[in-house]
Amino acid sequence: MTDRNSYHLTPEEQQRRRRRSIALGLTLGILCILLFAVTMAKLGPQVLNRPL
Amino acid sequence: MNTLSNSLTEPQNESIASNGLSQGDVSDFFALLKPRVMFLVVFTALVGMVVSHPNVNPVLAFVSLLMIAIGGGASGCLNMWWDADIDAVMTRTRKRPIPAGKIQPNEALAFGLTLSAGSVLILGLASNWLAAGLLAFTIFFYVVIYSMWLKRSTPQNIVIGGAAGALPPIVAQAAVTGSVAWDSVILFAIIFMWTPPHFWALALVKSGDYERAGIPMMPNVAGPNSTRFQILAYTVLLAPLGLAPVFFGFGGLAYAIISVVGGLGMLALAIQVYRLREGEPAMRVAQQLFGFSILYLFLLFATLLAEHGFGFFHPVLG
Structure with a gap:
């Protein structure tokens, strides 16, 4: 078993990790947009109607 | 599941265990969602929505459909996590990400559970909790009842387990109307x-694969001839049932x-499968039935979509 701290990623592994990170970032971005869109669609202008 | 490490080849085990880091690419995670099954889920769910003629915000309908698709994908992912050991010994499935050593089982489990919880939660927020509950039940039924219990214990596995694959139109209708109706x-x-006729036609062709994996599919347990009779019996019931939407008023002339x-x-084709029992012609006609059954279901649902979504509906009765 290689020591995890001393393990160096191969270029291919680095590329795969980069692609996973980009996909995760995009997924989280889309999730935020979806939740915003659902909030707007369900509440509309009422979203601002709250006690200050 | 327990014998997965025994089923994997040495390099695969090595790549998984060498550094504890994920080896999977984005495409491998996408493959875990069973994209073709997900397409069927989306398609049948969309038809379930469209025939309901809902008065619902299109954004909410779109998000609901997306969550049903992701819930379907999540259940496929959890199925692959559980069945990785048998996937490794079947030619049809041995290149899937887990048996191929590209994704660790624990990664697939975490991925599937996260997507399951997320899709149910967001469907509940976007539509209603009846739909979310039905989606959660669908995932539970496919993963626990079908994959973990029925698949390895009874030749009726795909008959009962088929309920999970049939639920998306009901979930979709509940999402856009808040209730479940006859259609x-x-x-x-x-x-x-x-x-049953769809999967048993495949099982007739791939019976060696299923036998090697120890899955009690109907041809391996009751024999090919009994399976051929049961395929015919289910098809005799299916053909008139396919006409039911016409009698319930939501299937038009084209349908x-x-x-x-x-x-x-x-x-x-089912009669041909029943009659031809030996050699290459028997395998060929079973393969034809498998292929045609996909086309048949696709055409039924596509016609309903065209009739209700694009105004091609011409009533047959009344």
Whole structure:
């Protein structure tokens, strides 16, 4: 078993990790947009109607 | 599941264990969602929505459909996590990401559970909690009842387990109307009745694969001839059931024609499967039935979509 701290990623592994990170970032971005869109669609202008 | 490490080849085990880091690419994670099954889920769910003629915000309908698709994908992912050991010994499935050593089982488990919880939660927020509960039940039924229990213990596995694959139209209708009506129940019944002839036709061709994996599919347990009879029996029930939307008023003229022609095609092939029992012709006709059954279901649902979504509906009765 290689020591995890001393393990160096191969270029291919680095590329795969980069692609996973980009996909995760995009997924989280889309999730935020979806939740915003659902909030707007369900509440509309009422979203601002709250006690200050 | 327990014998997965024994089923994997040495390099695969090594790549998984060498550094504890994920080896999977984005495409491998996408493959875990069973994209082709997900397409069927989206398609049947969309038809379940469209025949309901809902008065619902299109954004909410789109998000609901997306969550049903992701829930379907999540259940496929959890199925692959659980069945990785048998996937490794079947030619049809041995290149899937887990048996191929590209994704660790624990990664697939975490991925599947996260997507399951997320899709149910967001569906509940976007539509209603009846739909979310039905989606959660669908995932539970496919993963626990079908994958963990029935698949390895009874030749009726795909008959009962077929309910999970048939539920998306009901979930979709509940999402856009807040209730479940007859039309989505009929769509459920059609998919449910279609599943045994569809899968048993494949099982006749791939019976060696299933036997090697120790899965009690009908041809391995009851024998090929009994399976051929049961395929015919289910098809005899399926063909008239395919016409039910016409009698319930949501299948129009085009649908009536497609369901009669398609039903007769299914019956003709099922009779051929029953009659031809030996050698290459028997395998070929079983393969044809498997392929035609996909086309049949696709045409039934595509016609309903065209009739209700694009204004091609011409009533047959009344």
